[in-house]
Amino acid sequence: xxxxxxxxxxxxxxxxxxxxxxxxxxxxxxxxxxxxxxxxxxxxxxxxxxxxxxxxxxxxxxxxxxxxxxxxxxxxxxxxxxxxxxxxxxxxxxxxxxxxxxxxxxxxxxxxxxxxxxxxxxxxxxxxxxxxxxxxxxxxxxxxxxxxxxxxxxxxxxxxxxxxxxxxxxxxxxxxxxxxxxxxxxxxxxxxxxxxxxxxxxxxxxxxxxxxxxxxxxxxxxxxxxxxxxxxxxxxxxxxxx
Numbered sequence: 705x706x707x708x709x710x711x712x713x714x715x716x717x718x719x720x721x722x723x724x725x726x727x728x729x730x731x732x733x734x735x736x737x738x739x740x741x742x743x744x745x746x747x748x749x750x751x752x753x754x755x756x757x758x759x760x761x762x763x764x765x766x767x768x769x770x771x772x773x774x775x776x777x778x779x780x781x782x783x784x785x786x787x788x789x790x791x792x793x794x795x796x797x798x799x800x801x802x803x804x805x806x807x808x809x810x811x812x813x814x815x816x817x818x819x820x821x822x823x824x825x826x827x828x829x830x831x832x833x834x835x836x837x838x839x840x841x842x843x844x845x846x847x848x849x850x851x852x853x854x855x856x857x858x859x860x861x862x863x864x865x866x867x868x869x870x871x872x873x874x875x876x877x878x879x880x881x882x883x884x885x886x887x888x889x890x891x892x893x894x895x896x897x898x899x900x901x902x903x904x905x906x907x908x909x910x911x912x913x914x915x916x917x918x919x920x921x922x923x924x925x926x927x928x929x930x931x932x933x934x935x936x937x938x939x940x941x942x943x944x945x946x
Contacts, residue, residue, distance in 0.1 A: 709828045711807040711940060712736065713745050713909040715752045716836070717798035720907075721897055723839065724781070724799040727887050728897065730838035731777060732829075732852060733866065734845045735806035735817060743809050744933040745940045748802065749913035756797050758790065761917035763925045768918045776867040777844065780876045801836050805829055805848060813868070822851065829855055835902045839894065840887035842880055860887045 720728060736747050744750075753759045756774035760767040778796050779785055788796075805825045810817050833855070841861045843852040849863030862883035864876040921929065 709807075709831050711743070711745065711828065711937075712747050712804060713749065713906045714801050714803035714832055714836070715749045715797070716801045716903070716906045716910045718907070718911065719799045720801050720836070721899070722799070724796065725884065725888075727839040727884060727891065728837065729781065729800045729840050729842060730832070730836055731781075731800055731802045732841060732843045732845070732848075733802070733804050734848060735804050735808075735810045737811070737813055738809050739811070740809050741930060742933060743937050745936055746909050746913040747809075747916070748804060749910040750916035752797060752802055753913060754915035754918070757793055757915075759915040761915045761920075763922075763929075764915075764917035764920040765922070766920050768916070768920070773867045776871060777842075780864070780873060780880055781842065783877045783881050785873060801838065803829075803832055805845070805852075822848075826851075826855060831902070833857065833859070835900055835906070837897055839891045840883055842883075860890060 714730075723729065736743075736751070752774070754761070754768045755771035756778075758767060758770045774797075775788070778788065778793065781800070782796065805828075806817055806821050807825050807828050808821055810821075829852075838859055841852060841856055841859055843849050843861055843863045845852075845866050846863060846869075849861070852863070853861045860883045862880045864879050865871045917925075917929070919926070
C-alpha cells in the first residue's frame with residue numbers, strides 16, 4: 705500500500721471529475737498561514753467553504769468575510785470580471801480542485817517558508833498529481849512555478865502571480881486561457897480519469913468538512929476545536945510515519 709504523504713487534504717469539488725470547461729483543473733497556491741497548533745487535515749476544505757463560498761461553521765457566532773483571494777482566482781480562470789452570485793461560486797468551486805503546496809503552516813505572510821519545506825512538499829504534490837490526474841495545473845505562485853513545472857510530468861502548467869502579489873487580470877487571464885487551450889488539445893490523447901481510494905477519501909473530506917470558524921467561537925468551543933484539530937493531525941502524522 706502506497707504511503708500517504710499529504711498532510712492537508714486538497715479541496716476536491718463534487719464535479720471535479722467532470723471538470724470546468726471540460727478540464728480537470730488543479731489550482732495550486734503556496735501555503736496556509738497561522739499557528740502550527742491549528743494544523744488539521746481538513747484545513748483546505750474548511751477555508752474554501754468559509755472564505756470562497758461564504759458558509760458558516762455551526763458553532764461560530766457569525767460568518768467570516770469572503771476573501772478576495774478566491775474571487776480573483778475564479779475571475780481569472782473564468783476570464784471574466786463580474787460580481788458572482790452564490791450559485792455561480794458554488795458551481796465553479798465544485799468543478800475544480802484547490803491545493804496548497806507546503807505541508808506545514810507558515811506563521812505569517814511576512815515570514816519566508818523554510819527552504820526544506822519546499823522539498824518536503826515535493827512527494828505530497830506528486831501524490832496529489834497521481835490521484836487527481838489534472839488536465840491543467842494553475843500555479844498561483846511565480847516563485848514556485850519552476851518547481852511545479854518540474855514535477856508536472858507533462859501536464860500543462862499556467863504559472864501566474866499569487867493573488868496577493870502583483871496580480872493583474874490583464875497579465876494573468878491570457879496565460880491561463882492559453883494553457884486551457886493547450887490542455888484541451890492534450891486531453892484528446894489522454895486516458896480516461898480513474899478514481900481511487902485516496903480520491904474518494906479527499907472527496908469525502910471536502911464534503912464533510914465544516915467551514916473554518918476563525919476566532920468566532922466561545923472560549924469553550926475554541927478549546928474543544930483546538931483539541932479536535934490536534935487529535936486529527938496527530939492521527940494523520942502517525943499514519944504517515946508508520
